[in-house]
Amino acid sequence: MNSLEPARKLKEKFGDLISEPVEFRGEITVKLADAERIVDICTFAKNDLDFNYLVDISSIDNYGDDPRWTVVYELRGLGNGCELRIKTDVSEEKSELPSVIGVWKTANWHEREIYDMMGIRFRSHPDLRRILMWEGYPYFPLRKDFPLAGKPTDLPGVAFAKPAPLEGGPFVTVAGGKSATAREPRIRNPEE
Amino acid sequence: MILMATIQDIEIPDSAARSAQAADELQDAVDEKMVLNMGPSHPATHGVLRILLELDGEVITKADPDVGYLHRGDEKIAENMTYTQFIPYTDRLDYLAPLANNVAYALAVEKALGIEKNLPPRCQYIRVMVAELARISAHLLGLGAFAMDVGAVTVFLLTFTEREKIYNLAEAISGARFTTSYTRIGGVMHDTPPDWCANVEKFLEEFSGALKEVETLLTRNRIWVDRLRDLGVISKQMAIDYGLSGPNLRGSGVEWDLRKNQPYLCYPDLQFDIPIGSTGDCYDRYLVRMEEMRQSVRILGQCLKKIPGGWHNEAKEPVNVPDGKVVLPPKQNVMTKMEELIHQFMLVTEGMNVPPGEVYFGHENPKGELGFYICSKGGGVPYRLKIRSPSFINLSILGELMPGCMISDVPVILGSIDFVMGESDR
Numbered sequence: 001m002n003s004l005e006p007a008r009k010l011k012e013k014f015g016d017l018i019s020e021p022v023e024f025r026g027e028i029t030v031k032l033a034d035a036e037r038i039v040d041i042c043t044f045a046k047n048d049l050d051f052n053y054l055v056d057i058s059s060i061d062n063y064g065d066d067p068r069w070t071v072v073y074e075l076r077g078l079g080n081g082c083e084l085r086i087k088t089d090v091s092e093e094k095s096e097l098p099s100v101i102g103v104w105k106t107a108n109w110h111e112r113e114i115y116d117m118m119g120i121r122f123r124s125h126p127d128l129r130r131i132l133m134w135e136g137y138p139y140f141p142l143r144k145d146f147p148l149a150g151k152p153t154d155l156p157g158v159a160f161a162k163p164a165p166l167e168g169g170p171f172v173t174v175a176g177g178k179s180a181t182a183r184e185p186r187i188r189n190p191e192e
Numbered sequence: 193m194i195l196m197a198t199i200q201d202i203e204i205p206d207s208a209a210r211s212a213q214a215a216d217e218l219q220d221a222v223d224e225k226m227v228l229n230m231g232p233s234h235p236a237t238h239g240v241l242r243i244l245l246e247l248d249g250e251v252i253t254k255a256d257p258d259v260g261y262l263h264r265g266d267e268k269i270a271e272n273m274t275y276t277q278f279i280p281y282t283d284r285l286d287y288l289a290p291l292a293n294n295v296a297y298a299l300a301v302e303k304a305l306g307i308e309k310n311l312p313p314r315c316q317y318i319r320v321m322v323a324e325l326a327r328i329s330a331h332l333l334g335l336g337a338f339a340m341d342v343g344a345v346t347v348f349l350l351t352f353t354e355r356e357k358i359y360n361l362a363e364a365i366s367g368a369r370f371t372t373s374y375t376r377i378g379g380v381m382h383d384t385p386p387d388w389c390a391n392v393e394k395f396l397e398e399f400s401g402a403l404k405e406v407e408t409l410l411t412r413n414r415i416w417v418d419r420l421r422d423l424g425v426i427s428k429q430m431a432i433d434y435g436l437s438g439p440n441l442r443g444s445g446v447e448w449d450l451r452k453n454q455p456y457l458c459y460p461d462l463q464f465d466i467p468i469g470s471t472g473d474c475y476d477r478y479l480v481r482m483e484e485m486r487q488s489v490r491i492l493g494q495c496l497k498k499i500p501g502g503w504h505n506e507a508k509e510p511v512n513v514p515d516g517k518v519v520l521p522p523k524q525n526v527m528t529k530m531e532e533l534i535h536q537f538m539l540v541t542e543g544m545n546v547p548p549g550e551v552y553f554g555h556e557n558p559k560g561e562l563g564f565y566i567c568s569k570g571g572g573v574p575y576r577l578k579i580r581s582p583s584f585i586n587l588s589i590l591g592e593l594m595p596g597c598m599i600s601d602v603p604v605i606l607g608s609i610d611f612v613m614g615e616s617d618r
Contacts, residue, residue, distance in 0.1 A: 024549040025303055052432050055554065058565045058578035072565065074552055074580075078432060078448050085552070106435030109588040117267075132260035132617060141268060148272050 003028045003082045006049040010084075013044060032088040035071070035097040041086060042073070042103045051075040051084060054104035059114045063144035068092035069120050073100070090120060099125040117142035210422065211596040214251050225253060228599070232261045236341050236603035239613030243590065247599060255594035257587050262617040270577035274543030275301045275377055278577070283371040285579065286615040288333050289326035289558045290372045291362060295319045296555030298375035299456060300564035304551045305544065307378060307513055308456070313500040314509040315379050316458040321392065321495045322365065322374060323555075324488040328399070329358040330558030331481045331610075338478070338607030339410060342419055347406055354402050357395050364388055377544060378519040379512030389503035393496055396489055403485060411482070420475035424593050424605040427472055434589045437582050438560025439480045440609060444472035450556040462494050474608035481610070518544045543572020552580075559583050559612060579618055583611035 007021035007028045018041070019031040032041055045051040055074035062068055067089040075084045090097050099122035101107045111122040112131040119140035122128060130137060138157065139146055147153040231242035240261035246254035266285070270278045282297040283290035298319075302308040311319075336351035359369040364385050366374040374381050410416045426436070431444035441448055449466045451459045467483035469476025501509030512519040520539055521532035546568040554563040560582025567576040586609050593605060 025306060025551050027551060029550070054435055055561070056552070056563060056565060056578065056580040058567075058576070060567055060576045072550075072567075072578075074563075074565070078446060081453055083552075085550075104435065105433045105592075106585060106588065109584065113584075130260075132263040134260070141265060146268075148268060 003084060006045070006051070006077075006082050007084055009049060010041070010045065013048075014041065017041075027083065027085060029085040029087060032086055035088040035090050038071075038073075038086075038088055039098045039100055039103065042075075042100045045075055045084065045086075046103050049082075049084075050077040050079050051082070053078050054100070054106050054110075055083075057100075057107060057110035057114060059118045059120060059142075061118060061142065061144045066091065069095065069118065071097065071114070071120065095119060096121045096123055098123045101125055116140070119143065214596045224248075230602065232258075236606055238337060238606065238611065241587070241606075241611070241613055241616075243594075243602070245594070245599065245602070250599050252594050252597050252599060252602070255591055257590045259584065259587060259613070259616050262613045264618065266618040267577055267579060270574055272573070274572045275546065275574065276539070276543060278574075279375065279377075280371060280373045283373055284614055285581065285618065286330065286557060286559055286562070286583070286612050287370065288612055289330040290370065291322040291366075291374055292326035292330070292555070292557045293562060294372060294375040295323045295457075296553070296557060296562045297564055298377055299555060300551065300553035300566055301377045301546070303553045304546050304549065304566045304568055305377070305518065306547075307515065307518065310513050310515075311379070311457070312510045312513065313458065314383075314505065315511045315513075317495050317499040318380055318384060318511060319375065320457050320459065320462070321492055321499075322362075322372075324491050324495075325358050325361060325392070327488050327558045328485050329355050330612075331485050332358075334558075334607070334610040335406070335478070335481060338604075338610070339416075341603035341607050342416065344409060344413070344416065347409055350402055350406055350409075354399050357398070361388070361391060361395060364391065376512070376519065378515060379510075383505055383511050384503075386504060389496055389499070392492060396492055396496075400489060403482070403489075407482065410478070417475060419601075419604055420478060420608070421473055422471070423474045423597065423601055424608060425471060425473045426589065426593065430589070430592070431472065434592075435585045436560070436589060437585065438557065439477055439484060440560065440586050442467065443469035443477035443480045443608075445469055450554055450561060454554070456555070461498065462491050464491050474604055477608045477610075545571060546574070554580065557582060559610060559615065560586060562615070581615045581618060583613070583616035584618075587611055587616055 004021060007030050010030060011018045011021065017033050017037060022029045032038060053076040055076050058072040060070040060072065062070060069090040069092070071088055071090060073086040075086065097120070099107065099111055101111065109131060111125055112128060114120050115122060115128050116130040116132055117140060129135065133141065139155065147155070147158060226247045228245040228247055229242065230245055231237040232240040242258040242261065244256040244258060245252050266281050269281060279294060279297060282293040285293045299308055302311070332351040332355045336348040339347035362372050363369045365388055366372040366381060426444045428445050431441050431446055445468050447466060447468050452466055464487045467480045469480050501507045516532065516535040521535050525532040526536045548568055548570045550565065550567045552563055552565045554561045561580065562582055563580030565578040565580065566574050569575045594602065597605065
């Protein structure tokens with residue numbers, strides 16, 4: 001079965017709440033306008049569209065944009081082989097959305113991980129504790145404003161925040177972000 | 193007078209009866225529970241898994257797995273480097289099958305680039321071969337450690353002898369035994385060395401014999417069967433609900449294998465079967481892994497026959513996609529030609545340009561479905577790279593699986609789930 005079909009059915013059922021399905025590299029993505037309705041959408045997807053398997057939940061930090069968080073659900077039907085990605089935005093002030101643990105039990109650890117790494121809370125999750133970091137750790141490390149090891153930071157108590165040995169040196173390139181000219185090692189002043 | 197010893201059959205109650213019996217015993221006991229902290233460094237936890245067990249006598253009443261002792265922040269690291277630079281980090285996910293991780297990651301990035309269908313056939317065959325060798329290697333370690341935890345140390349010695357040969361093959365093809373980093377985006381590091389295919393064939397022959405020996409030691413061994421059967425039963429529904437993947441999902445009777453259901457590389461051209469279990473207990477998961485190794489041997493045998501260009505590639509079949517914006521040019525050309533020099537410079541400093549968009553690619557790894565979710569905003573660095581790690585998800589079922597079991601069953605269940613913490617904690 002074509003994966004576009006269930007996405008269409010979802011759109012039919014929920015109307016404006018669901019965006020037009022977008023296809024990229026053969027994968028179908030729909031966007032849910034209101035994160036509060038995620039449980040309804042997922043329940044419908046599981047019971048009526050046979051998406052019985054939750055592959056993964058990821059989260060994206062759109063740092064500098066509003067709303068800041070995007071939560072991504074990867075659904076799969078083991079019976080029909082269909083796949084669907086549902087995305088939904090959550091604002092930084094709220095940083096909370098309902099848990100889908102009642103739909104798929106596997107959501108338990110995924111949601112704990114997202115809470116641990118990004119600091120997005122899942123309402124009515126029975127056991128929302130940190131999972132990879134330890135209890136009492138003050139930061140959410142996957143946020144874009146949290147520094148990578150070796151990058152200087154103003155945040156207190158972050159380990160390994162001293163500049164890396166060759167950081168800023170004449171032969172160190174910086175991957176990504178800036179244009180090729182700005183990253184060209186010779187053009188940068190090591191004193192900066 | 194000679195005293196006759198009576199021979200008693202050992203009765204193995206089914207799992208439901210077992211749980212009921214355990215619950216009965218609990219009601220009789222005085223309400224006093226003990227918390228046992230198992231791990232993080234315990235031989236049966238295969239790494240640094242910690243489980244908080246609440247015990248009533250020897251019966252587990254609650255289990256709370258605690259992961260994260262090996263967390264290195266791979267997803268954060270990935271956001272700060274080019275796609276190619278992340279390949280060595282994938283070695284360190286499931287460090288028992290680094291070659292399979294390399295293949296999985298390369299395929300995910302290629303999907304984002306839209307070039308996964310253009311991979312040269314020889315490259316596809318080489319990738320399938322290394323992935324299947326990695327599967328055998330990972331299953332051998334899982335099985336050896338599993339059997340040792342249950343008390344059959346001989347199996348461990350046998351499986352490690354065979355693993356050693358796979359390491360030699362990995363060393364021959366990639367230069368490293370452990371941290372292979374063999375694949376590149378758009379191809380592989382280099383073609384197979386001379387005699388590599390012949391060595392694989394030799395290995396397959398020897399390995400089939402060793403596998404038979406392991407089989408004789410375990411499959412109908414009374415102690416092994418008694419300890420594994422009807423233990424840690426995962427029903428079909430439960431396996432799907434908990435998102436299990438790989439042999440753990442198939443052990444519960446779900447016929448799902450990404451190599452068949454969402455075929456990638458040259459798997460559609462190859463004949464192999466997907467073994468599934470019937471009851472979903474530890475014994476079924478053991479049987480599924482054994483059969484998977486045999487199927488991998490079958491796949492490797494076909495690859496050796498069908499590999500385009502033959503064993504020595506005299507026809508000079510390419511192993512990389514012919515795209516200078518993705519694959520590094522040959523060094524000779526970099527030194528002598530302008531365009532190749534530019535390509536080399538751009539690829540090294542900036543990385544390949546992955547168009548904005550998001551993809552998810554799941555690869556059938558030895559432990560289950562290793563998936564990479566890549567969110568790109570264009571350029572050479574992923575905006576977000578999420579690793580769907582099968583061990584992490586497989587472990588999440590422990591909290592439901594363990595209550596009602598005896599404490600001596602813990603190593604058996606852990607061995608049958610077959611996880612690796614490097615991947616679970618990322």
